[in-house]
Amino acid sequence: MQKIYFISTVHKDIGKCNGYELHKILSNLSPEVVFLEALESTxxxxxxxxxxxxxxxxxxxEIMSIQxxxxxxxxxxxxxxxxGHSEEFEKKYDFVCQNFEHQRLLNKLNSLASDLGFSFLNSPQAMELEDELRKLEEQIFxxxxxxxxxxxxxxxxxxxxxxxxxxxxRENHFNKAVFMCGVAHRKSMLQKIAEYEEATDLKLDWKFPTEF
Structure with a gap:
């Protein structure tokens, strides 16, 4: 069965969440395929x-770690x-980021990511903070x-x-892969993967490590 390690990331260096540390994770896992939340043009x-x-x-x-x-x-x-992201998404994000409370919560998440690295980004605590951010954004918007x-x-x-x-x-053979995706998508992607596994005949061996 094809094995895929799901790794939550951020898209720019934040302290211990940086390309060098992410490269170490890739090197330790030694995937034959690296899936990335990215467009071809990225x-x-x-x-x-x-x-x-x-x-x-x-x-x-993420690209630097891949390189x-x-x-x-x-x-x-x-x-x-x-x-890519829609115009509505970009407008909403620009608007809510001007809010002081939103910035405070985002700074808290970034500070924890900076201090604790990818183990934090892949933890339940990170999902809880992202949940708080999404609820706050809806209120602000x-x-x-x-x-x-x-x-x-x-x-x-x-x-x-x-x-x-x-x-x-389905179309390619490999034993081990990594899928790197922004932490903001972690909770919903875990739910979607579970639903997809139930609905499709192709079963993948998904792994969700929390310690790095």
Missing amino acids: YSEYDRMKFLSFGIFHKKL KYFLESTFKYIPVLDI NNPEEQKKVEDHIDDYENNMIKNIYSYC
């Missing part, structure tokens, strides 16, 4: 050329998004119609990742 041909020719690492920490892993191992990199559009978009965005992972697994 790691462009130009980015690859800069790295291969001049050793210039990508600013996105470092590339120096020591042969594997397949698979970006799993066909769609206070626009049920637009909120519904944002929620529908996030649902499509997450389902798109899962669909593409299962499609790849």
Whole structure:
């Protein structure tokens, strides 16, 4: 059975949550496939050329960790998004980020990530804080119609990742993979994966480590 390790991440360096530490996780797990919450354009041909020719690492920490892993191992990199974030999502996020209470809670989450690293991002405590953030954002936004559009978009965005992972697994053989996805999606993605496993005939051996 194909094994996939689900790793929650952040998209830029925050203290102990950085590309070097994430590379250590990849190196320890030694996956043959790395799935990433990313569009094909996130790691462009130009980015690859800069790295291969001049050793210039990508600013996105997940890509940087993948580049470092590339120096020591042969594997397949698979970006799993066909769609980016919607305009409604971006507008909502820009609006709620101006709120002081939202910024305080976000700073708390980032501080814990900085101090405790990826073990925190993959913990129940991180999911609880993300839950608090989502509820607070809905209160601040206070626009049920637009909120519904944002929620529908996030649902499509997450389902798109899962669909593409299962499609790849159905068509390709490997023993071990890693799926790196932003911590904000952790709770809903765990639920969606469980539902997908129940609904599909292709069974994958999902692993959700919490200590690194």
